[in-house]
Amino acid sequence: MLSIDRSIVDAIVAHARRDHPDEACGVVAGPVGSDTPTRHIPMENAARSMTFYEFDSMEHLRVWREMDDRDEEPVVIYHSHTATEAYPSRTDISFAGEPGAHYLLVSTREPDTEEIRSFRIVDGVVTEEPVRILDAGVDPHAVQSYMFGQSPATVDYECSGR
């Protein structure tokens, strides 16, 4: 399963919409071994095509080195399909070279709704996985501080009880 913050998904969808009808692509890096995507890096589609995407080789090297220096890895590799469903094409499968990554596909073929799906692609075998979108408000620590700080009902009750 891919767990990913809503703000990152929103940024990926915005990138895909911005580049539509060309395919958009990018990476979400996260700490090595964490399986948690934290840093969104939109990449340039060097192919500038409606049916193909390719990282610019120099940007690719720079971003991968930067991840290495920060003890990060590519947790998510995403791209958009702009006229077809969000499912890996044969080309996607042929090229998939990061067995540890979640391959996230966004379809922008419908103007008002996005289809977002995630896959593992290992040795040419595609396995779809659920995507869990995390809202900041659902974070257990965030919820706790919200309840303590913003819950006048408790205070009122204590006051009226005395």
Add this chain to the structure above:
Amino acid sequence: MAIEVRIPTILRSYTGGAKVVEGSGDTLNDLLADLDSRHGGLRDRLVTEAGALHRFVNVYVNDEDVRFLGALDAKLNDGDSVTILPAVAGGAFGFAAAAAMAQHVAVAPAAGRARVTAS
């Protein structure tokens, strides 16, 4: 002195899990032959049967893409750093176009299996 070679995750099965290995050679071709003598099979994942660099990988010498340095003929010196990265590419390419492309490159084993699976 030797040439440091950075190996991507997907090819570390050939290097016993090592992220960095060392090798020697005057050209990229020589270096890959040298590496293959200790890490059998590695070269086939990078070079097609026709003797060209695979479409599926990017190879860099220091900060340069070897495609701009003569590809397999790229000259190497002791102390150089070679980085191998799997190319990140794909897209909703048509079947006919994908098939045409497959004829131009000898497809890596993993990709070969994918083609069988998908057909």
